[in-house]
Amino acid sequence: MGWILYGDVPSPPSLSGLSRAELEALVVELFGQVAALQQVAAELRAEIAHLKELPKRPRIGPSGMDKGTEPAKRDHPADRRGRGKVTPRVAIEEQVVTAPVPPGSRFKGYEPFLVQDLMISVRATCYQRERWVTPDGVTILAPLPAGIAGHFGAELRRFVLMHYHQGQSTLPRLLVLLRSMGVAISQRQLQRLLTAKHDGFITEARDVLRAGLATSSWVSVDDTGARHAAKTGFCTQIGNDRFTWFGTRASKSRLNFLDLLRAGHTDYVLNDAAYGYMRSQGLAATTIVHLKAQSATRFDDHAGWLAHLDRLGLTALRITPDPQRLATEGALWGSIHAHGFLCEAVVLSDDAGQFNIGRHALCWVHAERLVHKLDAFNDLQRAAQQQVRGLIWDFYASLKAYQGKPSPRQCLALRTRFDRIFRRRTGFVVLDRLLARLHANKAELLMVLERPEIPLHTNGSENDIRCYVTRRKVSAGTRSDAGRDCRDAFLSLAKTCTKLGIAVWDYLGSRLGVAGCTHVQPLDRYVRARTRPA
Numbered sequence: 001m002g003w004i005l006y007g008d009v010p011s012p013p014s015l016s017g018l019s020r021a022e023l024e025a026l027v028v029e030l031f032g033q034v035a036a037l038q039q040v041a042a043e044l045r046a047e048i049a050h051l052k053e054l055p056k057r058p059r060i061g062p063s064g065m066d067k068g069t070e071p072a073k074r075d076h077p078a079d080r081r082g083r084g085k086v087t088p089r090v091a092i093e094e095q096v097v098t099a100p101v102p103p104g105s106r107f108k109g110y111e112p113f114l115v116q117d118l119m120i121s122v123r124a125t126c127y128q129r130e131r132w133v134t135p136d137g138v139t140i141l142a143p144l145p146a147g148i149a150g151h152f153g154a155e156l157r158r159f160v161l162m163h164y165h166q167g168q169s170t171l172p173r174l175l176v177l178l179r180s181m182g183v184a185i186s187q188r189q190l191q192r193l194l195t196a197k198h199d200g201f202i203t204e205a206r207d208v209l210r211a212g213l214a215t216s217s218w219v220s221v222d223d224t225g226a227r228h229a230a231k232t233g234f235c236t237q238i239g240n241d242r243f244t245w246f247g248t249r250a251s252k253s254r255l256n257f258l259d260l261l262r263a264g265h266t267d268y269v270l271n272d273a274a275y276g277y278m279r280s281q282g283l284a285a286t287t288i289v290h291l292k293a294q295s296a297t298r299f300d301d302h303a304g305w306l307a308h309l310d311r312l313g314l315t316a317l318r319i320t321p322d323p324q325r326l327a328t329e330g331a332l333w334g335s336i337h338a339h340g341f342l343c344e345a346v347v348l349s350d351d352a353g354q355f356n357i358g359r360h361a362l363c364w365v366h367a368e369r370l371v372h373k374l375d376a377f378n379d380l381q382r383a384a385q386q387q388v389r390g391l392i393w394d395f396y397a398s399l400k401a402y403q404g405k406p407s408p409r410q411c412l413a414l415r416t417r418f419d420r421i422f423r424r425r426t427g428f429v430v431l432d433r434l435l436a437r438l439h440a441n442k443a444e445l446l447m448v449l450e451r452p453e454i455p456l457h458t459n460g461s462e463n464d465i466r467c468y469v470t471r472r473k474v475s476a477g478t479r480s481d482a483g484r485d486c487r488d489a490f491l492s493l494a495k496t497c498t499k500l501g502i503a504v505w506d507y508l509g510s511r512l513g514v515a516g517c518t519h520v521q522p523l524d525r526y527v528r529a530r531t532r533p534a
Helices: 020-051 154-166 171-180 187-195 199-215 254-261 272-280 285-292 302-312 323-338 364-372 379-404 408-422 429-439 459-475 481-500 504-512 523-529
Strands: 131-133 139-141 218-228 231-239 244-249 346-349 359-362
Touching: 154 171, 154 187, 154 481, 154 504, 171 187, 187 481, 199 231, 199 244, 199 481, 199 523, 218 459, 231 254, 231 459, 231 481, 244 254, 244 459, 244 481, 254 323, 272 285, 272 323, 285 323, 302 323, 359 364, 364 379, 364 429, 379 408, 379 429, 408 429, 459 481, 481 504, 481 523
Parallel strands: 218 346, 346 359
Antiparallel strands: 131 139, 218 231, 231 244
8 A cells, every 4th residue: 555645744764774773763753653643533532522412431330359359248236336435535524414303312323425516716816015125225025925926826727727628628618617707817818828838847748758768668659630830730649558648740751750759859869779770771781881980970950960961962862762861760760769768669550651660560450440441342252351350350369368378389379370361362352462461561460479568459549649639629720839839748748647547637736836736746757657567
């Protein structure tokens, strides 16, 4: 078939005269163009369907593999426990209620009846500060009582932060609530309470991330869309069962993810971890040798690192894979290891490409979902699909059992069983291709055999990031960098407090200096104290 030229589309090159490297570069470029065209075609199909008012694609519910593989629970009504005794977190005030009784009645004690109530009141205090002038002409003004910062007290600031971030309220609704309670406050003043002078909270959220990355044997990651400054960005979640951290950036690339894993550090480091990363990503051996030959191994910021690459001539190269990008990713990975982050930890993800770094594990729920969502068009295909799903469910249950009692013999049996499942041929071509693709991820799907402590799924990350999605639906996006950083920091701290068993109300009261509030230490200390061995 001959080539058809449209507009500015260039004529095809002579493939016979190209070298292997040039052919590979051409194939990679064509793959990128095909992916871009497929995305455009999908957007155009969706737009056409919307204009024609065609029915939407059906939503396929979750497969339920994780819950479906749990052992059956026996229901014994006699052993069923109630909600337990109500124990308020505040001091209980006792009050005796008398009863009118006839003469001759005998007193039989008291019957307790606990009632919990909430008292919300607004208090305004005008401090008359003494002003003195010394004989030397120096004016002395009496200081304000401890804990007062600005014209709004600590209790009010705690109430605002709690309702906005933990309660997922909006600024207009919170403004109406405060004014209805008698607080004289403007929208601009309320905005300042939410975004101004919160550097301490932002720093503490960063310290929580550093503590988690330095002490955890695994972290689970995920991302979602985020609007900032009227532009589409992405929020990345990093965490496990001890901490959660959110970071919003304009990109979701691997460079961005590696930058987030530095936890606020800005340096680039060339060490054994960096060179190992470069080799694993296919950077030319001559380039690695050239980098090793230089005396400089640590660079303070991005400008210094780019200047180093420019001196070596890497910025001017236009080849595939891009040596500048791979060298930068390697230097970022070297910085992460230089600060003691993720040295032996496993990164658990849903198979998004930007998360595939270091010791990487994949989510089984996402893998099985690919089989679950596969379109089958006849009875034979549907039967093959259900048979494979049943095999995967049984294998998933066996992995759960292995986590509870790992053994070398069971590990070998599970690896062999994995091959039998994902190398089978069903006659359903699309399903067979999917099984082959999943089999290529064998090392990442079976990482749990080496590290039984890691989860089999990323449900924890999806649960964590749900609060961010709710915030996005309620309040759309942020406009200022301060607003973005405060939103990420407070959501991170609130989630971390919940995982550590700390009431967010007490945490905010301790940080804002509320009188009589429970003292809460820096959260990174609690994260480090709950370190589990790998």
